[in-house]
Amino acid sequence: MSFNDTFQLKEPKDSENEDCCVICGNKxxxxxxxxxxxxxxxxxxxxxxxxxxxxxxNTKRRERVLLQGKARNWPEYLMKTFKFPxxxxxxxxxxxxxxDPEYDGPRLHETxxxxxxxxxxxxxxxxxxxxxRRTYVQILSFLEALDANNSKxxxxxxxxxxxxxxxxxxxxxxxxxEKR
Numbered sequence: 001m002s003f004n005d006t007f008q009l010k011e012p013k014d015s016e017n018e019d020c021c022v023i024c025g026n027k028x029x030x031x032x033x034x035x036x037x038x039x040x041x042x043x044x045x046x047x048x049x050x051x052x053x054x055x056x057x058n059t060k061r062r063e064r065v066l067l068q069g070k071a072r073n074w075p076e077y078l079m080k081t082f083k084f085p086x087x088x089x090x091x092x093x094x095x096x097x098x099x100d101p102e103y104d105g106p107r108l109h110e111t112x113x114x115x116x117x118x119x120x121x122x123x124x125x126x127x128x129x130x131x132x133r134r135t136y137v138q139i140l141s142f143l144e145a146l147d148a149n150n151s152k153x154x155x156x157x158x159x160x161x162x163x164x165x166x167x168x169x170x171x172x173x174x175x176x177x178e179k180r
Contacts, residue, residue: 086114
């Protein structure tokens with residue numbers, strides 16, 4: 001099957017809806033894309049992680065078939081690729097800051113030191129951060145790394161999370177309702 005037909009991708013209105021690699025979160029502009037008009041299939045090749053996958057546009061729900069590569073365990077992958085510790089800025093606020101006036105943890109636009117990352121059922125990946133002499137847990141996608149290497153990996157994770165990640169907590173609730 002060839003993927004040589006001409007096509008035009010729709011520009012997303014905002015960065016949240018921007019397509020990216022289903023494995024590594026690499027930007028759409030960095031992917032090699034082919035199209036088969038007869039079958040209405042797009043073929044994506046990622047130059048970052050070498051994944052190859054096909055997406056069907058025939059159905060109401062976009063179906064993806066992974067031809068090469070495997071799903072990424074983000075906490076494990078980030079623990080291997082990040083250079084710890086690293087400095088980051090808090091770019092989004094969390095509820096604790098708003099509802100607890102005595103909260104002394106990281107606040108919006110403060111610099112923290114990221115010590116490690118781990119999986120969270122509700123938030124995907126969280127980070128253990130240091131502010132002063134104390135450590136806190138912060139949602140990883142609420143941070144922006146200050147160095148180039150960590151920044152690229154963090155941005156890829158955030159792009160992938162915004163597009164493809166679903167909370168285990170939400171999935172569990174949905175499945176419970178379906179069983180009733």
